């Protein structure tokens with residue numbers, strides 16, 4: 001199975017006032033990818049590679065510190081912003097039937113100026129990066145709406161509060177998978193358990209290979225890492241909205257082979273609808289019962305953190 005590669009230059013962030021007529025090719029290509037694979041690579045989307053590299057670098061500096069330095073930034077320590085902050089090794093199981101994932105993460109769900117950041121550099125880089133991912137996501141959302149023959153506002157109006165953590169769950173997540181030479185993995189433990197993403201869609205910036213995606217036959221296949229390209233994958237709520245026309249596909253990251261001390265880093269921008277947005281089947285089919293974006297995300301988060 002192959003993940004298609006789509007040139008996004010006709011709607012790159014560098015272009016202003018792009019008329020809908022110039023989006024036809026993109027609409028057709030993305031529609032095909034969303035219905036057949038659920039994953040697509042985007043090239044020429046208009047975010048400078050230098051900023052992506054800096055976001056990777058500042059995140060890595062944070063992760064490489066001793067746990068005591070990271071503890072004050074733990075997820076759960078931020079008022080009104082429960083999902084923001086550092087997630088330590090083995091804390092989250094994206095596949096709840098496996099032991100905790102062998103990864104660390106830093107979730108950025110709030111851009112509130114009051115929030116305490118690990119460093120000025122971390123704040124600047126991740127805030128700029130979050131804003132650009134948001135702008136790119138709004139463009140992708142418009143293409144998604146056109147590909148479903150909808151007025152863009154039907155979907156855009158459910159994403160008004162991105163960056164306001166008590167109204168919208170969108171999260172930029174820096175991920176770090178440390179080398180495994182000192183760890184003794186538990187049975188069934190992997191770097192990132194099998195899961196689908198929870199929200200509308202995800203933009204994934206990868207630093208290396210390692211991700212596997214489930215194909216139609218049910219077998220996992222490796223997703224390549226194409227320098228300069230990002231992976232875009234459909235998440236659960238867009239699958240619900242489209243009554244399964246667009247598919248939210250399972251993915252995972254396995255352990256490297258024994259003796260291989262490779263690390264992995266990635267940056268994932270999880271786009272979520274506003275908490276109060278009620279997700280119904282847009283074709284009126286009632287294939288899924290209506291659910292608020294907040295209720296869906298809370299259920300999935302509780303499962304992955306082992307809380308009922």
Ligand SMILES: O=C(O)CCC(=O)C(=O)O
Nearest residue numbers: 175192197211253266268
């Ligand atoms: O880039 C990766 O390592 C995968 C992360 C992922 O799928 C997730 O956090 O949802």
Ligand SMILES: [Fe+2]
Nearest residue numbers: 195196197251
């Ligand atoms: Fe994921």
